[in-house]
Amino acid sequence: MKKIGIAVLLLSSCCWAQNTESFVPASTNVWGAEYPRVDASGRAEFRLKAPDATTVKLNFWSNPKMDMVKQPDGFWTATTPALVPGFHYYTLIIDGVEVSDPGSHSFFGGGKDASGIEIPEPGSTYYLPQDVPHGAVREIWYFSKVTGSWRHALVYLPPNYDAQTKERYPVLYLQHGGGEDETGWIKQGHANFILDNLIASKSSKPIIIVMAYGYARRAGYVEPDLTGKPFGSPEMMKAMQEMSQTFEDDLTQALIPFIDSTFRTVADRDHRAMAGLSMGGMQTFQVTFDHLELFSYIGGFSGAGGMSMMRGDQKFDTKTAFNGALADPAAFAKRVHLLWIGVGTEEPAMMHAGIVKLHNALDEAKVTHIFYESPGTAHEWQTWRRDLKDFAPMLFQ
Amino acid sequence: MKKIGIAVLLLSSCCWAQNTESFVPASTNVWGAEYPRVDASGRAEFRLKAPDATTVKLNFWSNPKMDMVKQPDGFWTATTPALVPGFHYYTLIIDGVEVSDPGSHSFFGGGKDASGIEIPEPGSTYYLPQDVPHGAVREIWYFSKVTGSWRHALVYLPPNYDAQTKERYPVLYLQHGGGEDETGWIKQGHANFILDNLIASKSSKPIIIVMAYGYARRAGYVEPDLTGKPFGSPEMMKAMQEMSQTFEDDLTQALIPFIDSTFRTVADRDHRAMAGLSMGGMQTFQVTFDHLELFSYIGGFSGAGGMSMMRGDQKFDTKTAFNGALADPAAFAKRVHLLWIGVGTEEPAMMHAGIVKLHNALDEAKVTHIFYESPGTAHEWQTWRRDLKDFAPMLFQ
Numbered sequence: 061m062k063k064i065g066i067a068v069l070l071l072s073s074c075c076w077a078q079n080t081e082s083f084v085p086a087s088t089n090v091w092g093a094e095y096p097r098v099d100a101s102g103r104a105e106f107r108l109k110a111p112d113a114t115t116v117k118l119n120f121w122s123n124p125k126m127d128m129v130k131q132p133d134g135f136w137t138a139t140t141p142a143l144v145p146g147f148h149y150y151t152l153i154i155d156g157v158e159v160s161d162p163g164s165h166s167f168f169g170g171g172k173d174a175s176g177i178e179i180p181e182p183g184s185t186y187y188l189p190q191d192v193p194h195g196a197v198r199e200i201w202y203f204s205k206v207t208g209s210w211r212h213a214l215v216y217l218p219p220n221y222d223a224q225t226k227e228r229y230p231v232l233y234l235q236h237g238g239g240e241d242e243t244g245w246i247k248q249g250h251a252n253f254i255l256d257n258l259i260a261s262k263s264s265k266p267i268i269i270v271m272a273y274g275y276a277r278r279a280g281y282v283e284p285d286l287t288g289k290p291f292g293s294p295e296m297m298k299a300m301q302e303m304s305q306t307f308e309d310d311l312t313q314a315l316i317p318f319i320d321s322t323f324r325t326v327a328d329r330d331h332r333a334m335a336g337l338s339m340g341g342m343q344t345f346q347v348t349f350d351h352l353e354l355f356s357y358i359g360g361f362s363g364a365g366g367m368s369m370m371r372g373d374q375k376f377d378t379k380t381a382f383n384g385a386l387a388d389p390a391a392f393a394k395r396v397h398l399l400w401i402g403v404g405t406e407e408p409a410m411m412h413a414g415i416v417k418l419h420n421a422l423d424e425a426k427v428t429h430i431f432y433e434s435p436g437t438a439h440e441w442q443t444w445r446r447d448l449k450d451f452a453p454m455l456f457q
Numbered sequence: 458m459k460k461i462g463i464a465v466l467l468l469s470s471c472c473w474a475q476n477t478e479s480f481v482p483a484s485t486n487v488w489g490a491e492y493p494r495v496d497a498s499g500r501a502e503f504r505l506k507a508p509d510a511t512t513v514k515l516n517f518w519s520n521p522k523m524d525m526v527k528q529p530d531g532f533w534t535a536t537t538p539a540l541v542p543g544f545h546y547y548t549l550i551i552d553g554v555e556v557s558d559p560g561s562h563s564f565f566g567g568g569k570d571a572s573g574i575e576i577p578e579p580g581s582t583y584y585l586p587q588d589v590p591h592g593a594v595r596e597i598w599y600f601s602k603v604t605g606s607w608r609h610a611l612v613y614l615p616p617n618y619d620a621q622t623k624e625r626y627p628v629l630y631l632q633h634g635g636g637e638d639e640t641g642w643i644k645q646g647h648a649n650f651i652l653d654n655l656i657a658s659k660s661s662k663p664i665i666i667v668m669a670y671g672y673a674r675r676a677g678y679v680e681p682d683l684t685g686k687p688f689g690s691p692e693m694m695k696a697m698q699e700m701s702q703t704f705e706d707d708l709t710q711a712l713i714p715f716i717d718s719t720f721r722t723v724a725d726r727d728h729r730a731m732a733g734l735s736m737g738g739m740q741t742f743q744v745t746f747d748h749l750e751l752f753s754y755i756g757g758f759s760g761a762g763g764m765s766m767m768r769g770d771q772k773f774d775t776k777t778a779f780n781g782a783l784a785d786p787a788a789f790a791k792r793v794h795l796l797w798i799g800v801g802t803e804e805p806a807m808m809h810a811g812i813v814k815l816h817n818a819l820d821e822a823k824v825t826h827i828f829y830e831s832p833g834t835a836h837e838w839q840t841w842r843r844d845l846k847d848f849a850p851m852l853f854q
């Protein structure tokens with residue numbers, strides 16, 4: 061229909077002007093978009109053509125909003141201070157409406173397709189594609205009797221999965237955070253490249269990773285009318301519990317059987333792990349401690365058993381927590397091969413303190429576990445990439 | 458970081474109010490978004506909160522722009538007339554800035570992550586997930602010496618690919634249109650569901666589909682400065698030819714060998730097809746006619762050998778076109794098992810006429826081919842879904 065437009069697009073895409081400054085287009089940009097761009101110190105420059113707008117703000121979710129400045133040519137611009145390396149969500153707020161930046165690819169977060177920008181970490185290549193054998197990521201669809209619907213998941217298969225047709229592999233179930241979806245660990249997290257690199261250096265065994273969609277509505281469930289119910293009301297908590305339980309049932313009753321019948325897995329608890337970030341970490345603790353007959357490796361990345369939501373004055377009781385599974389540390393250590401919790405040092409104080417409190421309580425009760433703090437990173441993907449890089453090598457050893 | 462926000466999001470996501478009208482949220486919406494919504498007649502309702510905006514327009518790429526109307530509560534609304542069934546790209550224009558709708562998932566088109574809305578086609582299920590065996594879609598990465606970079610592609614593997622470890626499969630290379638990318642045939646086109654359903658009904662053989670990224674910049678290529686060069690200038694045409702040739706070289710020298718060494722293909726021309734839509738159709742004709750030693754099935758969906766760009770007074774000469782491959786129709790029919798061209802009846806007149814002209818010239822020269830017209834559909838995905846549904850069953854018979 062728009063042949064000329066397409067041709068121009070193709071050509072302009074391929075041939076944006078080379079700028080002579082140190083700023084280069086971000087790797088998260090759409091093909092050919094010159095902005096946003098980043099420099100070696102981690103600063104990012106943004107530009108948007110909006111001659112008729114009254115206000116344009118740059119909304120980094122991990123930073124205060126920043127006013128963009130209108131230039132005489134109708135473009136709005138902003139340059140950030142040096143940003144922490146890694147992936148950052150952001151949006152633009154144009155005359156009060158929060159939207160994605162047309163120059164960036166979009167990434168599912170905050171319940172929508174939001175913009176994201178990658179700030180390179182000098183010297184870090186563990187989450188980038190290298191010249192090593194690559195696994196494949198598969199999209200799968202399975203029908204869940206729990207939800208009464210087709211559900212979509214992603215599955216990472218290690219290099220040589222196809223060639224080694226007699227080989228069977230252990231499985232890690234790896235969950236996204238609240239507001240994100242099953243694409244997050246690949247698109248934002250680069251979990252596939254992290255594992256490719258770990259497997260190539262023999263730091264990690266070849267494993268299958270399953271990334272499920274972390275929301276579930278039970279077949280036939282009638283949603284309650286929560287109009288006027290305050291946050292944290294019993295009705296709301298009940299609805300949330302119902303959602304959590306439905307996810308747990310879908311994972312354990314629909315997804316795991318589907319995975320074990322579709323792929324060459326080792327289908328026992330000694331070869332099955334679960335981990336997740338933030339909300340996914342809380343789901344991990346719920347699912348695994350409810351089903352220790354299914355799992356023997358547990359990871360909570362910036363979210364572990366509700367710890368991050370605990371008030372400072374609340375006590376974590378290792379005798380009663382997690383269905384009492386920790387009450388006998390020796391028995392627990394025999395049963396669960398790895399209990400791993402991580403947090404970034406720059407996460408919000410309450411969240412950081414909650415995870416540290418869990419760690420201290422586990423130490424005090426002599427519950428064997430690993431505690432990892434990611435230096436200088438916040439409640440963001442760089443923390444979780446590092447978590448995975450340290451967690452995966454400890455699996456199935 | 459925003460635990461309360463996430464909890465609210467989750468809950469609000471699950472529990473939007475049930476409306477009593479016939480409008481329901483579009484299947485292309487993000488989880489929980491109540492708008493846009495569609496009714497059984499194909500109308501679509503849009504709503505956006507933008508109390509401070511001065512103008513908001515609804516921009517369906519296949520229809521004239523529509524002013525949205527500001528309501529006293531700060532929401533802008535619009536309801537379209539009945540739309541043609543299928544997938545439609547759209548954007549919102551807020552105070553002059555074209556952005557995606559936060560309520561819709563985004564789909565790569567027009568060189569950016571744009572919004573899309575699915576209008577159901579009454580009675581049509583061929584492109585929807587059904588209770589049949591499902592193939593898997595894989596993301597793969599391969600290093601291309603042609604471009605000097607890692608490249609991403611999607612691969613559809615038919616149901617039972619994993620179980621039938623002795624079986625080898627023919628391959629269809631299937632290309633997206635200009636401004637789209639390798640994700641289009643799955644996300645917008647539902648090629649995987651179309652094939653699942655065709656294979657289940659035994660209308661199509663089980664095949665592998667490879668969807669490549671249709672842009673390529675040669676390693677070391679220095680892009681020309683086209684500042685001030687008019688559209689169609691020799692310099693611009695040369696740059697476009699260079700891009701086309703690079704794509705052709707990447708596909709034939711890097712991707713095909715990678716696919717044949719990675720998957721259980723039948724690696725010969727009798728078991729290799731290529732098709733594409735719009736720009737991808739033009740690429741298909743270029744690549745296949747340059748490499749008849751590699752391909753024996755050819756499909757052009759709304760784009761075939763540049764026909765759609767031909768001026769009305771230009772002649773299509775079957776003696777000289779496509780490197781003279783059609784000059785001897787009997788020899789051609791022996792060599793190429795299928796030459797297939799399709800177009801929607803509602804495509805722009807020049808495009809429709811161009812494809813019809815090719816069809817007529819082929820008829821006149823007695824070149825065996827299939828011509829398919831999709832009734833009532835435009836230069837949009839419903840045309841290409843139908844193309845694939847009719848094209849795939851004719852492959853490898």
